[in-house]
């Protein structure tokens with residue numbers, strides 16, 4: 001693990017790292033914000049999954065989360081959104097597929113299956129690194145994310161409720177099997193059998209559960225989001241939560257679009273939401 005840079009931030013420490021990943025078989029970058037409380041004892045840890053085109057820097061630079069993480073004593077971790085410079089044909093041709101678009105799943109189809117393994121990377125490899133190398137509590141882990149990363153947060157939390165105690169999202173892709181971004185990625189990474197896609201669709205997963213997160217799920221969605229109707233479809237997840245008896249706070253905000261001005265506006269609420277569960 002190579003330290004790229006380190007910065008004091010709200011009396012805590014913001015660090016950027018690079019390492020050789022055994023999940024993706026490529027170098028990966030990730031970043032960690034350690035709040036001041038982490039100098040004294042282990043703290044809860046909140047993983048942030050970023051959206052299409054983002055890197056491990058996007059959220060740490062634009063999200064404005066460190067101030068609130070310092071107040072609540074929560075460690076923040078985020079990572080690049082895929083392996084990079086893989087040499088796979090077509091991986092760099094479009095901004096919504098391939099590099100920067102790992103979708104937080106393990107690809108099963110060649111050539112993607114050799115390195116597009118972001119589910120294993122986030123859930124196992126990076127979590128193990130964080131728990132071994134940083135003062136993070138293994139029994140207090142939350143996950144949140146934006147857009148493609150909102151899809152990642154919801155699906156990983158639903159697949160691994162024994163790992164993640166809290167989950168929230170900003171403008172998540174909630175039904176990837178039904179929208180162009182998800183269909184483009186899943187058909188390449190998972191192949192033509194659409195029954196396998198449903199294991200990675202938050203709305204489909206929720207329909208097979210019964211109150212998986214009794215303490216609730218928080219979602220914020222801007223109503224001027226350019227991707228709302230075609231790609232995000234929060235009403236699908238809302239209906240699935242209703243059917244699963246899952247408490248959901250889905251807040252629709254007039255005037256907000258899809259970017260980090262929207263995300264940073266509601267960041268304080270998301271950190272407080274996770275803190276109420278993780279610091280209980």
Ligand SMILES: N[C@@H](CCC(=O)N[C@@H](CSC=O)C(=O)NCC(=O)O)C(=O)O
Pocket residue numbers: 050051052053054058062095146147148149258259260
């Ligand atoms: N084509 C543009 C826009 C890409 C974009 O909007 N990416 C979003 C996530 S979309 C769903 O996952 C994002 O978070 N961008 C980063 C940012 O700093 O706003 C492009 O290539 O940037």
